[in-house]
Amino acid sequence: MPITIDRAAAVVTRTGVLTDQTIQINGGRITAIRPADAAPRPADGTTVIDGRDRAVLAGWKNAHTHAAMTLLRGYGDDMLLQPWLQERIWPLEARLRPEDLYWGTRLAAIEMIRSGTVFANDMYFNLPEVWRAFEDSGMRAAVGLAMFDFHDAEQRRAIMEDVDRLLDRYAGSDGRVFATVAPHSIYTCSGELLQWAARRAEEAGVVFHIHMSETRQEVEDCETAHGMRPFHWLDSLGVLERVGARSVAAHGIWLDDTERRLVADAGMTVVHNPASNMKLASGVLDWAALRDAGVPMMLAPDGVASNNNLDMYDEMKLAALLQKVHTGDPTRLPAADALALAAGELSDAFATNGVGGHLAEGVPADVQIVSLAAPQMVPLHHLDSNLVYAANGSVVETVIVDGEIVMRDRQVADEAEVIRQARRCARELTTSA
Numbered sequence: 517m518p519i520t521i522d523r524a525a526a527v528v529t530r531t532g533v534l535t536d537q538t539i540q541i542n543g544g545r546i547t548a549i550r551p552a553d554a555a556p557r558p559a560d561g562t563t564v565i566d567g568r569d570r571a572v573l574a575g576w577k578n579a580h581t582h583a584a585m586t587l588l589r590g591y592g593d594d595m596l597l598q599p600w601l602q603e604r605i606w607p608l609e610a611r612l613r614p615e616d617l618y619w620g621t622r623l624a625a626i627e628m629i630r631s632g633t634v635f636a637n638d639m640y641f642n643l644p645e646v647w648r649a650f651e652d653s654g655m656r657a658a659v660g661l662a663m664f665d666f667h668d669a670e671q672r673r674a675i676m677e678d679v680d681r682l683l684d685r686y687a688g689s690d691g692r693v694f695a696t697v698a699p700h701s702i703y704t705c706s707g708e709l710l711q712w713a714a715r716r717a718e719e720a721g722v723v724f725h726i727h728m729s730e731t732r733q734e735v736e737d738c739e740t741a742h743g744m745r746p747f748h749w750l751d752s753l754g755v756l757e758r759v760g761a762r763s764v765a766a767h768g769i770w771l772d773d774t775e776r777r778l779v780a781d782a783g784m785t786v787v788h789n790p791a792s793n794m795k796l797a798s799g800v801l802d803w804a805a806l807r808d809a810g811v812p813m814m815l816a817p818d819g820v821a822s823n824n825n826l827d828m829y830d831e832m833k834l835a836a837l838l839q840k841v842h843t844g845d846p847t848r849l850p851a852a853d854a855l856a857l858a859a860g861e862l863s864d865a866f867a868t869n870g871v872g873g874h875l876a877e878g879v880p881a882d883v884q885i886v887s888l889a890a891p892q893m894v895p896l897h898h899l900d901s902n903l904v905y906a907a908n909g910s911v912v913e914t915v916i917v918d919g920e921i922v923m924r925d926r927q928v929a930d931e932a933e934v935i936r937q938a939r940r941c942a943r944e945l946t947t948s949a
């Protein structure tokens with residue numbers, strides 16, 4: 517059904533903020549952005565949304581997450597990484613049932629939609645349930661089965677079979693939800709598995725998604741095992757050559773100059789996860805060095821267990837503040853750059869899947885409408901500043917994905933039922949522990 521956003525006070529585009537505009541959406545795309553007085557009248561049957569006192573901007577793109585970890589929110593905090601994983605996270609993950617994956621992902625999707633996110637790049641278990649949950653949510657999503665073999669040939673064969681089966685079933689889908697190949701990391705995957713994953717991603721024409729250089733330990737262990745740093749190890753396996761610009765590396769904290777050049781040449785996207793990196797004390801991504809090297813970048817909250825929410829507004833602010841305090845330079849990562857990161861404007865990794873960066877005529881209609889009457893948005897000296905430093909997800913009123921309204925005036929379909937089921941699943945998971 518066609519949608520008109522009538523007389524939007526502000527529309528954020530790549531070239532700047534336009535005022536008093538009317539936006540028309542049809543067939544999943546933005547068909548017109550015109551000065552309100554010059555816009556044609558909406559056709560009969562059009563859903564008209566009042567844009568007065570509101571800003572319209574591209575929805576956020578969450579480029580790295582483990583959606584169903586919402587059920588583990590707050591289950592283990594303030595712990596060292598290894599005890600946190602071994603005592604809290606892995607034992608609970610080992611007991612996740614298919615319905616936990618479904619309702620945990622639905623809960624994540626509602627939280628994301630309510631804070632203006634239109635797309636998530638997910639890596640987790642039980643892909644069919646996660647896939648179904650994202651389809652039911654109305655969001656766009658890239659879904660990958662987390663692969664690891666812990667250097668064991670038997671495990672490797674099993675996970676390869678699983679991924680082959682899933683790619684046969686899902687790789688042809690070019691809809692809102694689509695498949696990726698997602699080896700977990702270089703320390704949980706053997707070189708053989710990483711090579712196989714890159715080849716399968718290339719053959720299937722899907723994005724390759726991995727955690728890279730999250731901790732200093734990971735780099736040291738790679739140097740000990742392979743005599744080279746992590747991105748050189750990936751390169752020596754031929755991975756970067758195969759997956760190139762259709763690849764996404766989460767974290768990307770501990771890179772040296774030679775690795776940044778390698779990543780930039782390959783066109784691989786580095787995803788910044790500031791909250792997770794701070795919470796687990798992993799380190800600080802070097803935003804300026806990556807930018808100067810020409811590395812494509814995106815932003816993400818990671819899984820809820822290491823965040824503990826999925827609000828990309830928080831993530832923008834944390835990204836900006838972290839760069840400033842870490843470098844002692846308050847001009848680092850200014851608001852406009854934080855917005856570009858969150859909107860996905862600095863990467864084409866998912867472009868062929870219809871995940872666009874900015875608002876313009878002809879692009880997919882993935883839009884958030886923000887109240888300018890929310891207290892955090894008043895006064896409006898600078899829209900960029902308010903969005904990054906003052907706002908949080910509560911300023912978002914309406915979200916449109918692929919031309920369909922998924923939240924209107926903060927109402928999301930099925931929300932009460934999803935919350936009821938997620939509470940039940942989390943209770944059953946922890947009481948059977």
Ligand SMILES: [Zn+2]
Binds near residue numbers: 580582727766818819
């Ligand atoms: Zn992660």
